[in-house]
Structures are given as C-alpha cells and as structure tokens.
Amino acid sequence: MQQQSTPPSTAPAAVIDVEQAEAALVEHYPRLVRLAYLVLPPGLGRNRRVLTAHSVVQRALPRGRTADAPAPVPAQRDSAGRTGDPGFAYVRLKVLRSALEAGLPLRRAAWPKRAQLPPLLPQVWGLRLFPKSGGADELALDQQLSALSGPARAAYVLRGLERLDDAAVRAVLTEAGCTQEDAAAALAEARGMAADAGSCTELLESPEFDPCSLHARPTDLMRRRQHLKAAIAAVAATLVCGALLGLPGEGWAPDGAAAPPYAKNPAGQAALNPAKLRRVAPDAWKTSARTDFSVWPARGSLTGDKDLLRRALAVWARPGGSVKVSATPGTPAGAPPGPPQLLYAGELDQARVVLLYDGLRIVRYAEPKSGTSGAALDFARVDGAADAQSGAVVMDRADGNVRYLTAPWVAKAATRDLLKPAAGASALSRTKDGVTAPFPSPALATSCTSWNALALTDSTGTRLTTDLGELVPAHLTSGSPTAPREARPADWATTACSLSAARSHGVRSVNSWAYARQALPEGNGTAEWWCTRADTWRGVGPRTLALFRAPGANTAVVAAKSQSSPACGSRQERVLAGVRWKSREGAWYLVAAGSRGVNSVTASGRSARGNVLAVRLARGAEVSLSGRSAQGAKVRPLR
Known part of the structure; x- marks a missing residue:
C-alpha cells in the first residue's frame, strides 16, 4: 500500500495535563466540533447531531489533573501549516472515540456508554438548530458519508479534514477502539468514495458541516x-x-x-x-x-x-x-x-x-x-x-420531514408539489410494513415556496392528502362543494398556500373551487375567484376563505374569511366576496364576484346584473356589499 509522504514526527509527551488539553480544546474548538459532527451517525438528525457534537467535545478533557498521551502517530500539519501538539492529539482522540461510541447499538446485557445517551448539556429549548445549507456537492457528500460505517466516516474525515496519511489514520482508529482488521476495512471503505483529496478537503470545510455557524428555527x-x-x-x-x-x-x-x-x-x-x-x-x-x-x-x-x-x-x-x-x-x-x-x-x-x-x-x-x-x-x-381519510397515519416528524404508515390497500405512494403541478410525481419508497421514506412536510415549513402533498394510489384511483399538523393528513378535493371530486395538483396550484391557515385545527378535508372569473376595468385582464373550505372532524368550526387572483399573479390572496359560515359548503354552495383592487393606472376599485346562483351584486349604491361587479371608489371609502339570488333572496358576503 502506497502512503503519502509525511515529515518525521517526534513522539508526544508521555503525560498530558489538563491545562495543556484545555488550551488545545479552546484553540481548535470549531475544528473538533466539525470532526465530531461529521463522524456522528446521520440518523440522529441535524439538530441532535449539532448538540451532541458540542457535548462530545466539551467532555473531552481529562477527568483528573493528567492523562496518558495517545500512542505516537506520524505528525500532520493543519491548514495554517502548524504541526499538531500532543494536547490536541489527546483531545481529538477522545472526541473521535466518543463519536464512534455514539453510533454503537444499545445492548440489553450491557450498560449504555455515555456517548450513546442524549446529551444533558448543552440543550436548547424551543429552537431547532442546524448548519447552513450547502450546494449540490455538499449534499452529495453528506449522502455518501451517511452510507459509510462509523469507522469509515472517521477514516474519510481524518484523511480529508485532518490530512493524515493511511498509517496515521490506522493508528488513530486503533487508539479509538477499532481492531486492526476494522481499521483496515474502514480505510478501504473510505478510499472507495469517489472524491480526490483537494475537493474532499474543500467540501468538508464548507459551512454545510460547520456546527458552530448555525441557523435557528422554532419548534412547532x-x-x-x-x-x-x-x-x-x-x-x-x-x-x-x-x-x-x-x-x-x-x-x-x-x-x-x-x-x-x-x-x-x-x-x-x-x-x-x-x-x-x-x-x-x-x-x-x-x-x-x-x-x-x-x-x-x-x-x-x-x-x-x-x-x-x-x-x-x-x-x-x-x-x-x-x-x-x-x-x-x-x-x-x-x-x-x-x-x-x-x-x-x-x-x-x-x-x-x-x-x-x-x-x-x-x-x-x-x-x-x-x-x-x-x-x-x-x-x-x-x-x-372513509377510505379517502384512512389511507395514511403520521408516524414521525423530525428535521422538517414527515413519515407515514400507509393503508394495506395502497399500491403506490408518491409526493407532488402543488405549486409545481407540471413537475410530475416523485415516487416514495416504503418498507414492507408500509412506512414511507421521509419527505419535507408543509406543516413544518416557515415559508410557502413549495407545498408537498402525499399521493396514494389504490385500485380505485389516486387521492391527494397533505400534512396539516395532525396525525391523519387532510384529504384534498376540488370542484363544486355539492359534488366535489378527487383533486389534481393543478386544482391547487393557485390556492395551496392558503392551506397554512388550516394547520393544527383538526381538519378532515379541504375543497378548492374556482367559482368565478371577472374581466377587470381598464383592460387589466381577467381575475379569478376561488373558495377553499376546510371541514373538521368534529363537524363544527369550518374555515372558509374567498381568494382573489389578479392577472399575472402566481398565487391568490385572501379576500374574505369565515369560521362558521355555511357558504361554499355542501349545504349552501353560494358565496359572495369583494376586495379593493388598484389598476395599472393607479385607480382604486371595489371588485366583487359571486358564485352560481347570485344574479345581481350591489355595492356603494350601484348594482350590476350577473354575479360580478366593479365600482370605482376612493381608497379609504367605506362600502357595503350584498347580492340577490335568482329567487330574490339576499346573499350576504362571506365574513
């Protein structure tokens, strides 16, 4: 086996005192935490890996006043060209040993090691912490590292981040508790990854793997x-x-x-x-x-x-x-x-x-x-x-992702981004028990740049559901409230972001209905009016939104909302809503539209036959809105 050339090394001191180890830990703290983060098992999740990496490094000091130095290994130089000192070698060995122990499975016949337990300190309550996101190369490297065993990850990181040659890596792994055979196998596995030394070092030093530079987001x-x-x-x-x-x-x-x-x-x-x-x-x-x-x-x-x-x-x-x-x-x-x-x-x-x-x-x-x-x-x-609401149950939410247990009759599972209906479905793998792979949950998202829906296919067709923070995902439908049908992604492309208003309210199903189209004044194009209604499991407190999409807009805005109105539902299909709108010329209008069954609309003393109306008005003027049905009954706006 050909090894890299290293400068002659001097044997480290036989004894390391606590002051020497503490000085090395403080000086190289970011480097040690990055090392621990990369070696820890990826299955812990990014938030817990960050906290565990800091905990592992902070427990690396000798318990007494002194400790035996690790066995001598060939010296290496860091990125600044300085030769590593014995204190740093001792602390690095302790960090590496604890990170490897954290990936060992728990056994009933033995007490768990300290590194296998969740860290007592540090702890952060109410926040999820994770490093900055990198690019495609960093993501690919992270996926490759997650496929390696713990010792192989350690070998890869020691070669790429610490720039040790193979003899030094083998010696450090042996000191950390690996057998000679395991160390050799880990080296071979690490060398099998397709990455040259230069790009490996650059990627490992990127912000993607820096647990000291973090993003913070709230928990649920x-x-x-x-x-x-x-x-x-x-x-x-x-x-x-x-x-x-x-x-x-x-x-x-x-x-x-x-x-x-x-x-x-x-x-x-x-x-x-x-x-x-x-x-x-x-x-x-x-x-x-x-x-x-x-x-x-x-x-x-x-x-x-x-x-x-x-x-x-x-x-x-x-x-x-x-x-x-x-x-x-x-x-x-x-x-x-x-x-x-x-x-x-x-x-x-x-x-x-x-x-x-x-x-x-x-x-x-x-x-x-x-x-x-x-x-x-x-x-x-x-x-x-019914079958539409019993197709899946949430198993777990972690790190912004959700996993489901699917019904036994589900033949295929996939994800669809409702904001990108043309993108097609992404197949979702499942275990033999029907547990899906994790995928980003809209219930945990902090913005509406995408909205994932779970598409479940059985012998009767495909149904769309989405995570709204409940154990059971909400069933998505479309079309007239009196005769809804199974939704397609294109039916929700305009109104998907409005689903955020229905999170954690016990929602059973949500219907989206394009109830009117309206030609805007001054030749400003055609607007669309939508109604979404979220019905709950308890049967009361539905959340109904009237939405207005101006020409050229990607998504609709809320024009009116109600917590208890029967409008836009199976009992009363009719809905009427209005919104203040500004033309390209700077003029303000009240534009209003009703659904089928609304034969006239009145606002600010002006009436129009049909189900749409546009009235010019001052920007801050108060205005009332009402309508009439074909039978002459008064139709009140949604509120």
Whole structure:
C-alpha cells in the first residue's frame, strides 16, 4: 500500500495535563466540533447531531489533573501549516472515540456508554438548530458519508479534514477502539468514495458541516402551547397521584411513564391488558365491505413486545408528568373504553412507536429506544373516516420531514408539489410494513415556496392528502362543494398556500373551487375567484376563505374569511366576496364576484346584473356589499 509522504514526527509527551488539553480544546474548538459532527451517525438528525457534537467535545478533557498521551502517530500539519501538539492529539482522540461510541447499538446485557445517551448539556429549548445549507456537492457528500460505517466516516474525515496519511489514520482508529482488521476495512471503505483529496478537503470545510455557524428555527409553536397546557394538567395529576402513593396498595406498576393507578375497575383493567388487544388478520381488508382503520392489520417488528404494549396502554390511560400529550381540537384524551385495536408497533429511527385505534380515535405512543423518559402521546379523532381519510397515519416528524404508515390497500405512494403541478410525481419508497421514506412536510415549513402533498394510489384511483399538523393528513378535493371530486395538483396550484391557515385545527378535508372569473376595468385582464373550505372532524368550526387572483399573479390572496359560515359548503354552495383592487393606472376599485346562483351584486349604491361587479371608489371609502339570488333572496358576503 502506497502512503503519502509525511515529515518525521517526534513522539508526544508521555503525560498530558489538563491545562495543556484545555488550551488545545479552546484553540481548535470549531475544528473538533466539525470532526465530531461529521463522524456522528446521520440518523440522529441535524439538530441532535449539532448538540451532541458540542457535548462530545466539551467532555473531552481529562477527568483528573493528567492523562496518558495517545500512542505516537506520524505528525500532520493543519491548514495554517502548524504541526499538531500532543494536547490536541489527546483531545481529538477522545472526541473521535466518543463519536464512534455514539453510533454503537444499545445492548440489553450491557450498560449504555455515555456517548450513546442524549446529551444533558448543552440543550436548547424551543429552537431547532442546524448548519447552513450547502450546494449540490455538499449534499452529495453528506449522502455518501451517511452510507459509510462509523469507522469509515472517521477514516474519510481524518484523511480529508485532518490530512493524515493511511498509517496515521490506522493508528488513530486503533487508539479509538477499532481492531486492526476494522481499521483496515474502514480505510478501504473510505478510499472507495469517489472524491480526490483537494475537493474532499474543500467540501468538508464548507459551512454545510460547520456546527458552530448555525441557523435557528422554532419548534412547532402550536404543539408547544398544547404541551404546556397538558404539562400543567399532568403536574396537578402527578401531585394527586404522589399523595395517593402513601396509601396502602401495590405502589408503582411496571407501566413505564404512566402515572400510578388510583382505582381498580375490571373493565378498565381489561382495556389495559396487551393480551386483549384486537388484531385484524393481514388479509381481512381484501374481503371486507369497509375500507377504514377497522380493517388495518397489526404491523411492525414489535407487535409481540408485551412490555412495550403494556406501557403504551398504561400511558394512554394515565399519562405521567413527563409525558408530552397533544390532541387535535375536539378530540377527547381519556382512557380507552375497551381493548383497542393494534395498528402498528415497531422501531422508527431512534424511537419505538405504537399506533392504536378505538373506533373514535387514533392514538400514537412514542418513546425513545433507551428508557421511557421523553415519551409522547398524541390523539386524533377519526370517527367516520372513509377510505379517502384512512389511507395514511403520521408516524414521525423530525428535521422538517414527515413519515407515514400507509393503508394495506395502497399500491403506490408518491409526493407532488402543488405549486409545481407540471413537475410530475416523485415516487416514495416504503418498507414492507408500509412506512414511507421521509419527505419535507408543509406543516413544518416557515415559508410557502413549495407545498408537498402525499399521493396514494389504490385500485380505485389516486387521492391527494397533505400534512396539516395532525396525525391523519387532510384529504384534498376540488370542484363544486355539492359534488366535489378527487383533486389534481393543478386544482391547487393557485390556492395551496392558503392551506397554512388550516394547520393544527383538526381538519378532515379541504375543497378548492374556482367559482368565478371577472374581466377587470381598464383592460387589466381577467381575475379569478376561488373558495377553499376546510371541514373538521368534529363537524363544527369550518374555515372558509374567498381568494382573489389578479392577472399575472402566481398565487391568490385572501379576500374574505369565515369560521362558521355555511357558504361554499355542501349545504349552501353560494358565496359572495369583494376586495379593493388598484389598476395599472393607479385607480382604486371595489371588485366583487359571486358564485352560481347570485344574479345581481350591489355595492356603494350601484348594482350590476350577473354575479360580478366593479365600482370605482376612493381608497379609504367605506362600502357595503350584498347580492340577490335568482329567487330574490339576499346573499350576504362571506365574513
């Protein structure tokens, strides 16, 4: 094996004192954190990798006053041309060892290593932190690194970022805990990546991999408010249960993060028995007359884990103070009335997930793979879900992405960008259990430059749904509210951004309807009028928007909105709305349009036959708007 030429090295000191290691850590802190970030497992997610990288470096100092120096390796020079000192070599070795340990799987027969646990410090509450985004080359390199093993990533980074030759890399990996065979295999795997040394160094030093220069975004604000209210209620419940613990009884049961039981009820105890969970046969949906959650089979690798299922049921009935509880509006969060149906139990990334269904609600229980601290419980109402609303359930949201568990009858899954209908569908891979690959979620986006929809295809056709922050995605339809049809991406290209107003409101379906076209005054072209109506699972509080798109605009703007109007719905199709509009010549107009069934429109003392009207007015003038139906009934504007 041909190795790079390195200058002669001098053996480092036999003992490293804490001051020498601290000086090296402070001087080279950004370089060490970048090294840890690149070697840590990509499956942690960008936010947790950033925090873990800082934690690993900050724990790299010797525990005592001194420590043994690492075995001598050929010296190398950094980008400034300085030869590395023994203190830096010691700290780098400690960082590398901890980063490699973080990627080891947890074993039941052994205590977890410190690096395998979530970092206690540093922690950032209420924010997601991630490095600046790079270009296509950085993205390609990140994907290549994620395909390597931990030691191979370390070898690649030591060669490219630290500029060590193969002998030095092998020595450092051996010191970090790899065997000679593993170190040699890691080197061979790293050399197999198609990147020359110059471009490798340039890419590894880019802002894409700099955990010290970060972007900050908020976590889910709506969920934080819900979690705060739930936490206050949980603390009160915990205090009551804590007082009851002093009474004679059995004390804590093996129920994980659940609160202690406070009463013995035979029916309630039966509902919490994992042996009594309802399980549907894998092929039951093929012969059933129903296509809803009641015919979903139990899937996942942990459907036989009775301890996990017992914890999920116990936490459902009695969520402890440490459990993060959320529920969509109008969804009761009480215990199951009887043994629920098991839909899924398995591992997903760094968590165990259980999905349950009791005929009224979908309940998702999630806990970290190590322990039960940080468990989460989410409720969503799904009563009366038809095949269009029972095609998928959210499994996980992380790093701006969402993953779904799809119904057993779904043949294909794909994503469509509603703002780019001509772009076509992007196929979405799924596991054998029906869990999709992650893709960007519009519910977590901070701007509306794209809007992803999930396209599910079965034997009856393709349906579009989208993530609005609930456990079940909202079904998208189009056309007249009295006879809606399955939506196509082109139906939502104008109005997709209006869906952001329906996030986290318990939305079941949203319809988009182009109800009028209007020729604007002064030859300014033709405008379009749209109506979107979001119906909820609880049947009340629909959100209705009237939207106006001027000629040449890519998206529509809100002209009027209502929280409780029957307009633009199956009970009352008629809708009327107006908006102030400025012509190219600078004149202000009130333009208004009604749907079919509106025979005249009146505003500012002027009337027009038909369903559209344009009246010139002063910019700040007050104006009233109304209409008449064919039968002479008054039609009020949407408000």
